[in-house]
Amino acid sequence: MTSKKNKSISVTESSSHFDNLEKMTVEELITNINQEDANVHRAVQKALPQIKELAERIIKRMEQGGRVFYLGAGTSGRLGVLDASELPPTFGVPDNMVIGLIAGGDRALRQAVEAAEDDANKAWGELKEYKVDELDTVIGIAASGTTPYVIGGIEHARKNGLLTGCITCNPDSKVAAVSEFPIEAIVGPEFVTGSTRLKAGTAQKMILNMLTTTIMIKLGRVKGNRMVNMQLTNKKLVDRGARMIMDELKIPYEQSRDLLLKYGSVKKAIDAYNG
Incomplete structure (x- = not known):
């Protein structure tokens, strides 16, 4: 059963294409979730030109010693921290080369921190602790594109000469408007209305994989197709x-x-x- 959409709300908050989920069988649930996930690849594919443009600019800065900072809240913030934390063991780079910042700090990785994402000035204060400069890049990750913590951080970073980009799943969002190089993967309504840990989160993870894997390869951290700089941790x-x-x-x-x-x-x- 298809629900009617309210055009006044964002795509990520609009009603699922499915209703009465609790009445579906397990087979119906997983089949329909899989059907929805098939839209993610197509949405990310449409964003490839945007991903390319941002990646090329980041590479130029990182070749000169620049760093990348992710800003996010909730699922988006956790995905940024995850991506950043996977790079040192995979590619043997320092852990301060790509840094994930999440609204509410490390505690927010495991539990929700009330109102942490609503402070538009918090992210810039955290970025300044790292002594950011014009070689650095700030990427806001926000499925809805409306998170104040992310938008404020991007605005301050851009005003101070840093390269700015974002990853969002809403068209014409606030975070895209303040970013120089926005990436928009419009995956449509979630299977469970508003649960952006689903398609939106998957799209964001795919884009982060593309960005940092491409960057690391172009920085010489891979030979042939092998992780020749990986850390020997086990x-x-x-x-x-x-x-x-x-x-x-x-x-x-x-x-x-x-x-x-x-x-x-x-x-x-x-x-x-x-x-």
């Missing part, structure tokens, strides 16, 4: 790294593993062997 990764070296240098596994442990990364081990 036995599985040590084994993976040893096999990368073995394949690249055509030497025995044990020798490869010894080289890896001695030099600390696949790239350094290969460079040392070839040097």
